Amino acid sequence: MLTYVSNDGKTYEERMVEAITNIPLYTDEWTNFNPSDPGMTILETLTGFETLQEERMADIPFKVRQNLLKLVGFTVNKGKSARLLLSAGNVRAPFTLPANHKFRLGSMVFETNKDTRIMDSHITGIYGYKQSESAETEEEKYTDFTFLIDREVKVPALIFGDHPTKGDALYFVVNNLPDPGEEITFFITMRERFNRNPLDGRTERLFADVVWECYTEKGWEPMDARDNTNAFIMSGEVKLWMPDSYAAVFTDAPGDGYAIRARLLQADYDVRPKVISVEAFLFEVWQKDTICECHSESKTGTVTLNSEIMEDAYVDVFCREAKGESYHKYEHRPDPHEEGRYYRSEHTGYGEVNFLFDKRLRGYGPERGRDCVKFVIYTEDVMRKYSLGQVLGYDNQEIDLPYDHVVAHSFCIIARRRVDGEYLYDFVRPERKGEGALYYHLLENDGKIIIEEAGRFIGAELYLCSVALTKGPDGNIREGNLLQSQERGDQLDEGVTYYNPGPGTGGAYREKLESVRQRFIKDMENPYTAVTESDYERVVLSTPGICLHKAKAEMDEERNLVRITVKQGTDENFPRLSEVYKKIIKERIEERRLLTTRVELIQPVYMPVNVAGTVYIKSHYDDAEKIIEETIANKIDYINSDKNFGEILKFDEVFHAIEMLDCVEYVYELSLRPKSVNGAKMVDADILPDANCLLYPGQIQVETVNFEN
Secondary structure (H helix, E strand, O other): OOOOOOOOOOOHHHHHHHHHHHHHHHOOOOOOOOOOOHHHHHHHHHHHHHHHHHHHHHOOOHHHHHHHHHHOOOOOOOOEOOEEEEEEEOOOOOEEEOOOOEEEEOOEEEEOOOOEEEOOOOEEEEEEEOOOOOOOOOHHHEEEOHHHHOOOOOOOEEOOOOOOOOOOEEEEEEOOOOOOOOEEEEEEEEOOOOOEOOOOOOOOOOOEEEEEEEEEOOEEEEOEEEEOOOOOOOOEEEEEEOOOOOEOEEOOOOOOEEEEEEEEEEEOOOOOOEEEEEEOOEEEEEOOEEEEEEEEEOOOOEEEEEOHHHHHOEEEEEEEOOOOOOEEEEEEOOOOOOOOOEEEEEEEEOOEEEEEOOHHHHOOOOOOOOOOEEEEEEOHHHHOOOEEEEOOOOOOEEEEOOOOOEOHHHOEEEEEEEEOOEEEEEEEOOOOOOOOOOEEEEEOOOOEEEEEEOHHHOOOEEEEEEEEEOOHHHHOOOOOEEEEEOOOOOOOOOOOEEEEOOOOEOOEOOOOHHHHHHHHHHHHHOOOOOOOHHHHHHHHHOOOOOEEEEEEEEEEOOOOEEEEEEEEOOOOOOOOOOHHHHHHHHHHHHHHOOOOOEEEEEOOEEEEEEEEEEEEEOOOOOOHHHHHHHHHHHHHOOOOOOOOOOOOEOHHHHHHHHHOOOOEEEEEEEEEEEOOOOOEEEEOOEEEEOOOEEEEEEEEEEEEEEOOO
8 A cells, every 4th residue: 555656547448458558568379359358358357456446545545644654664754944053253242132033145034043142252272282292392282273263264184183092182262251051062164085974873982082171260171062073073063061160261272261172082083083164152043934923921910022023013912811721812002000901011122022911900911820921923914814714623624824834843823712702812733632622734835734623613713823934955055154134223233244154954844745655665675684795785885984985795605605895985095994894894784684694804905007008199298198197097096986896907998098088199009917916817908806806006107109190
């Protein structure tokens, strides 16, 4: 049912014509296609059964398909807003950005999720520290890497040197640090020359481990850290929390100031860490555009609402007058003595309004409790189309929203119903069950809601309450942009620049059910257990957390043995398989191999190939010899190319590559020879390397002769 292939609604007659047409492709003995033939009767019966079966499958409800996929472990990936880290430059004094403050990049809108404090903090110096015994003074142990904060300079820095060791450190000297318990976010861009497989729980901190520390009035104290670089292995953010003590000025480093350092506890790097840039004191924003929002408060007297949308919007106020009951709508009345469901308001600052409730004078007011007051803020555009219609009560009622690509986790509607002559209001989020509740699904991509259970809300009127729009994967913007901040009435951030050092991440639309089904089918076709040579190569190359370039499996069926040669993807010229890599790969294979099959990991062999020859070149080509040598080297180089272990080097291919060069008239003489027969052998003019051997250029001696007519 989950794997059937649809025939796009073909009729019974179309299927019969297609079946009869295909009969000669399978047999030439069936020649009687008349209705009287028993074979045609069987074919008609099977075709009719197939048609009816597919019609039934096409009628399976959405929820049933979803639950069937859930039974086999496949669920719909929810839509997400892209997340972006921003740094603030030219900050003259600390200030606060309110929730839902907007930043724009063209038509793209990003917002803060909460009140965000912007500090006037920045890095003044970055220094690498090596515990070198040869250094005569403490200052000689430091290397200045301050250029890493310059956005115009993209020079990789070996922050721990050519040979990282335990105790080496990277110091960040800053002009100011926040109070104890506050968080700091860094973004570190690494030079990632080699494709590293995604990490899992077993491979995190496998090659290196780092402790982050802050210099305080008590000395160096450890900081709670969430290090997404995995100890400087890949680009990512580092979130730090200040220790309980206040920071103190550190004077031992070349530059004075407050200091944070990353100190190596383990340093078995497979690739030496190279940093390209460092950004600090970042804050997060999300790619969404809030067009109406709902705020909940638990106060009952004077309630302060702080939102930038307040400056040009409409506000509806709702209060809960008894615990567990629905809400009532309150209206604005300046007179504090007028009885009824009323409130007063005072504008106290940019985006800040005080709402005053007085139950004693007016006779009505919110009862103290969680979320006893709700404020719904509408922009003018939403006010024109916030009414969604009525709950009619039939199964799977579908209601169109005025917007599509809605952010699911922030979506909410208001259900208004008339009870005993007065209106009651309930705030309903998607897929929230309860006795008599309104249960509905949100199809955020299509801009629809589907009401599955009306509960006690039959006849209720529905209104938008909280809506934010997103552009899904388009929000995963590249790094290095300057975003424009929304103008503020208080002008606190005037002149401040906002820059994203890393790309946006996580933006996606809600996955369609057909896509989930296709993932299930692909997973069914993807073998978990390794059987063939290609299975073993695939398993090895997908080992989490490590950099691998090539793998070649070879079967020894008589001994029931699989030999696998592996080349690491590191910055060594002729890498050998390290003990750490062997351990990880063996653990990976142990999970996937057949029970009786033995596996042996083989170290790679690197064999140079010497080339000699004579080539006649055309006139007016001064660099012909260099071009010819580079062409030969590219053809022979198995280490840096896609050619695998044991792949034959064909003489004709090298010869033809030289002959096709614009500068070459013809190849007079050419020979290829491996340096040793222990790893490769000659087969006529070709070179056949062993199953664990990679070829690379040795001595290339090509004599060039000017061709004369």
